[in-house]
Amino acid sequence: MDKRSKIALYAIGVVIVLIMIAEITKPKALNWRDSYSASDKIPLGCYVVFNELESFSNQPVTTSTTNSFESLKTLADASKTTSVFINNFVSFDKQSSEALLKYVENGNTVFISTNYFYGILSDTLNIKVGTDANGLYKKPSLNSFTSPYLKKYEKRFTDVIENSYFIKIETINAVALGTIKIDKGDKTINDTIPDTNINYIKMPYGTKNGAFYIHTNPFAFSNYHMLNDKEDYAATVLSYLPKQPIIWDNYYKSGRKIITSPLRFVLQNQALKWAFYIALLTFVLFVIFKGKRTQRIIPVVEPLKNATLDFTKTIGDLYYQHGDFTNIIKNKIQYFLEQIRSKYYLNTNELSESFITKLAIKSSNKKEDTKALINFIVYLKSKSNHTENDLIQLNNLIEKFTKQTS
Known part of the structure; x- marks a missing residue:
């Protein structure tokens, strides 16, 4: 190996080491990705509320990692449970919608908290959720309860919020449990939406006391708000649910872990990521020292022929x-x-x-x-x-x- 090649190898090794040092020492940027996953500790994860559910209900909490059709068909009809779905949007396919309707019809409970609710289940329950789209910025809003006894638990959300509410409800069966009052300030000319709207309802379904509880502020259950003086509001929302075993949905999540490549899997695991970096550094050192110590190949000289x-x-x-x-x-x-x-x-x-x-x-x-x-x-x-x-x-x-x- 000539001198120029050695210098190039040394330069590459130094650059790689400097990149690794910069990557390791730089401060991690705060991840504001919508997740709502039970394992995520980022601001919009649900690590806090998930770990508080068991103490809240005094019942066991299990996790579902498959769609509703797969997870609910294994449950015994005699056992009464509550399935909890929290995500920025929720939409079920035909099989899952039918499974949830049958599940509630058998006397179970479904709690859904989402900004965007659409699909077959939404059409069957005859409800529609909308958001406040007036203005460029999200406006502060007061999230309250219809019961005057729960007024002390109302909370004002000033940031990290989307103001969603019901724009269509089956009024015969639905029971309003909570409202949202948006602080609009100076109203725009075309703004015909009322300041106060319903954002939490109960929809009884079937003849066995089953019900859908649908809430339109999933941000309230995020780590950000649970650790910023909004935990009383979230606890009050959940207090309407019956005290029975909870099935936490970890499938219909924006932050559901989907491994798309082996390298992504390695880099997402802290221990495997360090092992990969160490292996890469070892390889660079091997190339440097191997190139330095290995003798140049001696060409084979053919003996002169006896002409x-x-x-x-x-x-x-x-x-x-x-x-x-x-x-x-x-x-x-x-x-x-x-x-x-x-x-x-x-x-x-x-x-x-x-x-x-x-x-x-x-x-x-x-x-x-x-x-x-x-x-x-x-x-x-x-x-x-x-x-x-x-x-x-x-x-x-x-x-x-x-x-x-x-």
Whole structure:
């Protein structure tokens, strides 16, 4: 790894570390997302009210994480319970609406607190919820109860509020329990909405004392208002409900946890998020030190080819293919005698008996074998034409001689 690559790796590592430090040390922004989830401690979560429900009702509180059709079909008809739905909007499909109607018809209770209520259940109960849309800003409002004995529990909401109320009610069955009075200040010309409207009703349903309690201020049950002197109002709203086991809905929530990717799941879990950051930092350090300590790859150098040997082999094959045994034998004899001259320092002009004796001694060969080779060379040199057998016999004698000397 060259110097420029190392500098680039170090720079990337430093940037990643600085980003992680900045991410860890920066103050968390306050999350104002609509949630109403029992596990969320953000301002618009319902962590506080959910944990107070059991002490409020003196009955067990269970959580539903499926739609109403799935959660209610498993309940025994004999058990009387109250299902609580709190969200900024509530809308049930056909199956869930029919399940809730049957559930209340069997003597159970449904409490709904929402700004926007629509769908099949709303149409069946013949009610409609609207909001105050006059003006750019949300106006303060006084949330009260119709009972004069509960006047001390009314509360004025000045912020984090949407002023919703009923604009259509089935007056034959509905019982008004609470009202909202919007502080409009200077009225606009086209403003025909009354200052005071109903925002909490009871809708009896069936013949077994079942009822729907519908409230239009879910903000009252958020952590923000529960911890800012509005808990008495929320408790009074819930006090109308019968004292029986509560089923808290955690499915029809704007803040319902939906994991859309593995990375989102990891980053939403505090322990897994730190494990991911540590693994990322470890990987960066590994790349830096691995790049520093690893030796550059040594290129493979191919050995030089023996071109002389290839050339000799090619020439020999050429002679052999053309059947020119005489030239091959002549060259082979010349090459052999040259080796004798260079290795044993003997004169090869006269291949006499004295030469044979000296060659046998210096080459450590038997005199008979040496004599047979030299006599056959003399014989071949005397011939003008040679055969393949002559070449084979010469080659065998030379190989036998050279094996003994090696």
